[in-house]
Structures are given as structure tokens and as C-alpha cells.
Amino acid sequence: MSSNAFTPGIVPARLGGEDYAEQFSDLHPRLDPHEALVAADRCYFCHDAPCITACPTDIDIPLFIRQIATGTPDAAAKTILSQNIMGGMCARVCPTEQLCEEACVREAAEGKPVLIGQLQRYATDHLQEQGIHPFSRAAATGKTVAVVGAGPAGLACAHRLAMLGHDVTVYDARPKPGGLNEFGIATYKTVDGFAQAEVDWLLQIGGIEIKTGMALGEAVRLEQLRADHDAVFLGLGLGGVNALQAEGADKDGVLDAIDFIADLRQASDLAQVPVGRDVVVIGGGMTAIDAAVQAKLLGALNVTLVYRRGRDRMNASVFEQDLAASKGVRIVTHAVPKSVIGNGAVREIEFSYVDDDMAETGDKLRLSADQVFKAIGQTLEGDGLPELEGRKIKVSDTGRTSVKGVWAGGDCASGGDDLTVTAVAEGRDAAMDIHAALTGAAV
Structure with a gap:
């Protein structure tokens, strides 16, 4: 990731101090x-x-x-x-x-x-909010399960396993649990520290230990987890970011959108988060929308989201697209990045227009930019993983991988869409299959 430190135009405190709370207030205030x-x-x-x-x-x-x-x-x-x-x-x-x-x-x-x-x-x-946890643990089974990743899939799996009487250890590379819910979702969608409050509430079931700063392939290895536990669930998400295939993409001011979102989520003072005057976001999914909207909310003058296909092909929902437009984000479609222009730091970015078959039309678009966010997809990272299908871990309907005793679910696994709710379902269902495998119980 390039640094903002010496990039002119990328500055904090573009708004008055009192404006940040209003800009980043709850997107959908709770019903009374x-x-x-x-x-x-x-x-x-x-x-x-x-x-x-x-x-x-x-x-x-x-x-x-x-x-x-x-x-x-x-x-x-x-x-x-x-x-x-x-x-x-x-x-x-x-x-x-x-x-x-x-x-x-x-x-x-x-x-x-x-x-x-x-x-x-x-x-x-x-x-x-009453602190009520409506579930209790079954009698202890004496079995232990390792869960890699404290995101939606991993936490859902861990909770269901704990509820069924197993002891669970969750390993996560980040300094705190929550995964995508904590680090990858727009601030205005989860205000008042809700992501961590939900994790704390979930852990009230008991029987779950979380170990942070433990990345798979570094602090822990799959072979050792298999030896130390009766089963392993991989819910490690997608830790890498696809490279931007454009000349000059290594210039200062060209950043990963997911890092920008994470910085916002972890900031104690939003006024200290720097943002450019002219921001370009490349991508068409929820991450691209979240980055574009939040750049605008931080006070960027011009924010343009550029996607290589039509709006009907964007992974972001129509609601999210309309939300971005309502905040002043310009959406440009059928354009692919070709070159990042500037002397050390980005000053402009050039796109080529393409048709529905991704063939270049010959028309160009050049946008002023002092900050460019890449939201062009994430990739699986990790050594010694089970068999892959495409770029994700190959799994059965119940999350079983090619390695005996190892299950997987969420964004790292094949078959599902990259949604929090789908990750939860896959973690839950894998837990039920793990329970059946360990105890012989019908599910």
C-alpha cells in the first residue's frame, strides 16, 4: 500500500469538527x-x-x-x-x-x-442491549475444534459448536475479532461499536477462546491444528487484494479500498482520517460503494466510481448504487484503468472505454485524482491449504474440504456469494456437520 504521508491534497479535517457525527450517523436509525x-x-x-x-x-x-x-x-x-x-x-x-x-x-x-x-x-x-444470551451450552463432549478466522463464518461456527458442547479455540490474524464486520463495512452502517458489542455478546455462550495475532501459515499451521484438535474449520476470508493492471499503479496515493475502510472503522477521531480532493474508486461491489460514499462523507470534493461493466452487472445492489449517487458520487461504467499519471504521486488516471464484451472502443477518459482506491476483488492467502476450486477452497455442501477433519466456509470457500449472511449460514451448517462427525449424532 502506498503512503499518504507526502501526497499533496490528501489531508485530514476537510470538514468542521461537528459535521463528522452527522455525516457518519446511522444509515437506518432503529425503529421505535x-x-x-x-x-x-x-x-x-x-x-x-x-x-x-x-x-x-x-x-x-x-x-x-x-x-x-x-x-x-x-x-x-x-x-x-x-x-x-x-x-x-x-x-x-x-x-x-x-x-x-x-x-x-x-x-x-x-x-x-x-x-x-x-x-x-x-x-x-x-x-x-439487555445483555441477554438466550442459548446455553450442552453437556461437554470432550472434543476440541480449531476455528481459523474470527469473522462471520468463523464466529457462527464457533458459537454453534460451543452450544453443542465442544470447546473451541478461534485463531485470527487481526488484533481484534470480528473480521469483515469489524474491519470491512462502512462506518455509517455499524455505528457505536456494534460489531465488537455483538462479538462480546456472542461469546457469552462460553467455551470459546479467541487468540488474535495468529495468522495461518505464520503463527499457526494447518498441520499442527489438525494434530492438536479433533476438527478444524477454516473461515479465514480473503486477505489479499488483486493488483491494479495499469501502468503507474505503484504511485503514491493509489490505495486498497479495504484498508481505507478499516482505517475509518478503527479511527477514534474521523477528522484525523486523510482524504483527497479528487478521489477515484475502481470497482463495482459493496467495498467500492462503501469507499466512495465515505470519501464523500469525509469531505472529498469530487468522487468518481469507475466500473468495467454496466450498472446491471455491478455486485453492489441498486440500493447501494442509488445511495452513492445521492451522496454525490459520480458512477462511470464500461471503463477500465490504463495508466496512473503523476510524478511520484498520482495526479490523473486514464481509462479506456469498453463495450459489453470488454473490447476497447477507442474512447478515453482522463480523471483528475490525488487519491485512487482499488476495490477490484480480494484473493485467498495462506500456505498448505486444502484443494482449491478456482481461487477458493473447494468444499462440499456441508463445508468439507479435501483434507480429512478440515471444513471451510465464508468468503474463502467455493460456492457461495460474498455476503455476511451467507458466511454465517456456511459456518453454522459446517458446525452441524462437524458435530455429527465427532459424535455420530444425527443433524
């Missing part, structure tokens, strides 16, 4: 009790609810909404959390407009779905 009852009353409580099918964690959505409607939000929370132990975070970051809410009968009939995500947050927040 009356709003929750009104929203719950719109649910048809469908018997064959399509919203359940659309949820990667199979939450019984009509049931939990009925529980809210009847004044029992803590019961609703337990319904949610029994399927998705990180239901609080997922309520904040899930692309519900593409999942449960898109499938909602109200959406099909009226173009206005039940506010499933906000109702889920209302219930889970109500329970977690």
Missing part, C-alpha cells in the same frame, strides 16, 4: 416500538413464505414478525438468532432489497415490502 408494531402489522404471515426461501439462513420471518406484533420482541430475537447468531449485524448490512424483501408478497403487489431488515434489527437490539 410504535414504528415496529406498524411495520409488523403489514406482514401477511404467509404460510409458504417466499421471504424464508430467500433468506440464506432460513429465518422463520413470518414467525418473528408475528412475535413482534404480539409484543414479544425477545422471543422474536430468539427465533432469528437460532438460525443466524449474527442477526443483529445482518439486519444492518444484508442487501435485504435483493433477498427477503425482494421476495416479499407486499413488494410484488405494491412495490413496498415489509421492513424485514429493520424489524430484525429492532428485535435483536432489544434483546442484546
Whole structure:
């Protein structure tokens, strides 16, 4: 990663001190009790609810909404959390407009779905803020499991295993647990330290030890974990970042978007986070949107997001694209970076326009830029990993890898989309299969 230290134009405190709290306030403020009852009353409580099918964690959505409607939000929370132990975070970051809410009968009939995500947050927040943990551990099995990665997949796996009576040790390369939830999601989506509060709440189940600063292949090795534990789950995410294939990409001011987002999430004072005047973000996923929006919120004058395909091919949802546009982010499509221009530090970046088949049209675009964020995908890192499929660990439907006694899930594993809710589902399901393998219990 290039340094900002000697890059003119990339400076902190572009806004007045009082503006940061407003700029980075909660994207979706929590419903109050009356709003929750009104929203719950719109649910048809469908018997064959399509919203359940659309949820990667199979939450019984009509049931939990009925529980809210009847004044029992803590019961609703337990319904949610029994399927998705990180239901609080997922309520904040899930692309519900593409999942449960898109499938909602109200959406099909009226173009206005039940506010499933906000109702889920209302219930889970109500329970977690009381310090209540509604689950308890089963009798000890005497089995131990190593979980690599304290992100959504790893934590979901660890919690389910602990609940089933196993002892779990979680190894994570970062200085604190949480993974993507802690380091990779826009600040305005998870305000007030929610990610760490959710981890602390989850650990109340007991039987889980977390060891930070322990990267796979460095501080710990897979062979040793297999020897020391009865099973291993790999939920290590994607630690590397794809290289920018453009001349001059090593210039100062060309940065990884994921590092920018992590710096924002860990900053004690947002006014001290430097940002450019003219910012260009390259990519079309959630990370690109989060970086672009936050650069604008920090006071960048011009922010342009450039993607190589059309908007209909962007991984970021339409809601996220519209959010970026509403904050003043310009979105340019069908353009690929060709060269980064400047004397030591970036001053401009040139793109070539391409058609739907990625063939260059001959037209060029040159943008002023003192800061460029790469959000062009992440890669798997680690030595001695199980067999890969493409660029991820090959897994079965239950997360089994090519190595006996080793399971995997989340972003590092093949087959799923890179969403928090999918990672939780894969960690949970792998835990159930690990439990069956270790005890012979039916699942």
C-alpha cells in the first residue's frame, strides 16, 4: 500500500469538527416500538413464505414478525438468532432489497415490502442491549475444534459448536475479532461499536477462546491444528487484494479500498482520517460503494466510481448504487484503468472505454485524482491449504474440504456469494456437520 504521508491534497479535517457525527450517523436509525408494531402489522404471515426461501439462513420471518406484533420482541430475537447468531449485524448490512424483501408478497403487489431488515434489527437490539444470551451450552463432549478466522463464518461456527458442547479455540490474524464486520463495512452502517458489542455478546455462550495475532501459515499451521484438535474449520476470508493492471499503479496515493475502510472503522477521531480532493474508486461491489460514499462523507470534493461493466452487472445492489449517487458520487461504467499519471504521486488516471464484451472502443477518459482506491476483488492467502476450486477452497455442501477433519466456509470457500449472511449460514451448517462427525449424532 502506498503512503499518504507526502501526497499533496490528501489531508485530514476537510470538514468542521461537528459535521463528522452527522455525516457518519446511522444509515437506518432503529425503529421505535410504535414504528415496529406498524411495520409488523403489514406482514401477511404467509404460510409458504417466499421471504424464508430467500433468506440464506432460513429465518422463520413470518414467525418473528408475528412475535413482534404480539409484543414479544425477545422471543422474536430468539427465533432469528437460532438460525443466524449474527442477526443483529445482518439486519444492518444484508442487501435485504435483493433477498427477503425482494421476495416479499407486499413488494410484488405494491412495490413496498415489509421492513424485514429493520424489524430484525429492532428485535435483536432489544434483546442484546439487555445483555441477554438466550442459548446455553450442552453437556461437554470432550472434543476440541480449531476455528481459523474470527469473522462471520468463523464466529457462527464457533458459537454453534460451543452450544453443542465442544470447546473451541478461534485463531485470527487481526488484533481484534470480528473480521469483515469489524474491519470491512462502512462506518455509517455499524455505528457505536456494534460489531465488537455483538462479538462480546456472542461469546457469552462460553467455551470459546479467541487468540488474535495468529495468522495461518505464520503463527499457526494447518498441520499442527489438525494434530492438536479433533476438527478444524477454516473461515479465514480473503486477505489479499488483486493488483491494479495499469501502468503507474505503484504511485503514491493509489490505495486498497479495504484498508481505507478499516482505517475509518478503527479511527477514534474521523477528522484525523486523510482524504483527497479528487478521489477515484475502481470497482463495482459493496467495498467500492462503501469507499466512495465515505470519501464523500469525509469531505472529498469530487468522487468518481469507475466500473468495467454496466450498472446491471455491478455486485453492489441498486440500493447501494442509488445511495452513492445521492451522496454525490459520480458512477462511470464500461471503463477500465490504463495508466496512473503523476510524478511520484498520482495526479490523473486514464481509462479506456469498453463495450459489453470488454473490447476497447477507442474512447478515453482522463480523471483528475490525488487519491485512487482499488476495490477490484480480494484473493485467498495462506500456505498448505486444502484443494482449491478456482481461487477458493473447494468444499462440499456441508463445508468439507479435501483434507480429512478440515471444513471451510465464508468468503474463502467455493460456492457461495460474498455476503455476511451467507458466511454465517456456511459456518453454522459446517458446525452441524462437524458435530455429527465427532459424535455420530444425527443433524
